[in-house]
Amino acid sequence: MNRNIMKLVFASALTLVLLLAALPFQQAGAVGNGPNINPNQSINKDRVKTYEEMSDFLYHVTDRSDRLELEVIGQSVKERDLFLVKFGNNPDNPTIVFLTQQHGNEEMITEGALHVIKNLSGNSRHVRELEEKVNVLFVPRINPDGAEGDVNFDISDYTAGGTSTRFNANEVDLNRDHNDRTQPETIALHENVLQKYDIDYLIDFHHQGTSPVLDDRYVSGSMLYPTNPGVSEETVIGSKQLGSVIYDAVTAKGWGHLAKYPGGDANTIARNGLAYEYDFSTLLFEMRGMTDNSREEAVLGQKSNGYLIKQAVVSMEAAMEAIADGSIHDADINFWDDLPYQEYRDQEEGQE
Template sequence: MKKSKKFLTVTLASAMVFGALTTAALPVGAVGNGPNYNGNESIRTSILTTYEEMVDFLKKQEARQANLELEVIGQSVKGRDLYVAKFITNPENPTILFLTQQHGNEQLATEGALEFIKHLGTNKTKGVLDNVNVIVVPMLNPDGAMGDVNFSTDNYIADGGRHLTRANANNVDLNREHNKDISVMEPEARALYENVFEKYEIDYLIDLHHQGTQSALDNKYVSGSILYPTNGEVDPHVIENSKKLGAVVYHEIESKGWGLLGKYNGGSGDNIGRNGIAKRYGIATLLFEMRGMSDHTNPSAVLGQKSNGYLIKQSIATLDSTVRAIADGSIETVDTSFWETLPFQRNKVAEEEGEEDGE
């Protein structure tokens, strides 16, 4: 049974600062219908943050930020430390967890999460962080992110010195581990469960992924898609809170004018994160699938690097809006009626159908 959490009032000044993080001008339709939508533009993994660069960044931010504490929750198959960034000012506050890169070839959400961690360290955000706890798992699958795996990556298409794989080093999809006994999970998933879910009282979770490039609504490419838990054993109250979490994200992205979100056509299995976590722990979960992957064996799944900037901004907007809504309590009254009419996205090309398209 979860203990009650308090909701405090975020200061207007802090809210304005958080809002300023995502107000940089972007062209209308940039994410949904911007350049390079066919995945044929240059794709270089060398411009993406490496695992070592991420660790260095996190340690420097920890040294600069009074509210930030890093924790190593375990090791990957190849022995890389798995880091968690924590902003926990009051255990009684509601807590949100952001999880990125269960799939190693889906990195732009991680780039956005790292940028958001830096912004959380500014003095102007203190009014927000006093009212909500934030936990970020910025790269759950570092072996896949670095292409340091026990299987061939010859068919992956990106250039830049390394490939990024969906699976972990053992060629296991970490987002299919969530209904297992913790003791038999892959090392990365086991560390997440033993040292995050079993240790911290988490109220909300956003699982950030990337899908292919060809998903569309009314023949317009989407910038991403969202979905709440759809497993029949998830508590209805948890599903309702998950829909509220999605509503915050939907209204934020739609208000920008450059994003277009559809409903993700996902499965109901409890081996998937948004279902299994909600079922096991009663955590409100939201899947967010951003457009385009960083590497893949299928060219239509990968988005050219010119799209990176605004997709990273979309990730930051997602984190920003949900933290603010939880901190000021507005998530409790957000309008969720859009879920009743939000259409499922559809792929423009048949070959992209299937599990590799996202979640």
């Protein structure tokens, strides 16, 4: 090849590389546009800790930290311990709860919570300052039996073979049990967390299916404040402010694509029922994709998992920061008026 032509080819290739480097991090689009499960793909849960691994992690990280405290708040149907991780212990400071995995097959959000817990176990100046200004309560994996697929009903026909399920071991949806409280997991949450601590905010993290879209793009997640008419206006405003903080933090990264979740008004679900009963602000955050489900369209391929974990970490850290420095009170809630509801492909519907 002519040397001048070679130089031209090299220069063109270099220019293309530089142009691509200057663009936003395109791979991060996997949050909103990652591959769904397909017939030739097995579901890899390497990023997800088993119950034993999660338990060992929590004991390890809290035993070695002066800033974290681990408490067992009850047991599941199958007698697995239910955990509460506490950061900050000043009753004069605002308190936020991060609730994960009411549904056992919604797992990446718990991995995000464990990352944040580890970050808070250190002794950096920033962590010390946070501890002086905010209390954080983590309820990670409130449905460990469903997460383990250790249940009293058959789930072998699920997409991944029954590795996890939405329900607890008694085939009860815990996020429909906040009024009756028939299940040990729900009872433990209410009696030993919600009724015990002076809570200001709670984020109920979930995963939804893979088909929701906004502007013809898959969403990375969707959010909603309490919509039951019995919830006070002040509580709703606080919820909207919390959502505003998270929306800004996630979309600022360039890879998040968030919509409004079309949820109902029933008080049986945490978003409405907890705000109504306890009068603290709540937010539902639905991440995209589950690890197992009876519906194939609900399960997301593993390549998006890292971005979903990252989205969870960004959301939790943004909420803590805004509550700690008080900027949450200045959050713009008007964006909710213009934020469109997500739509569904493949006839899938939201379940919350």
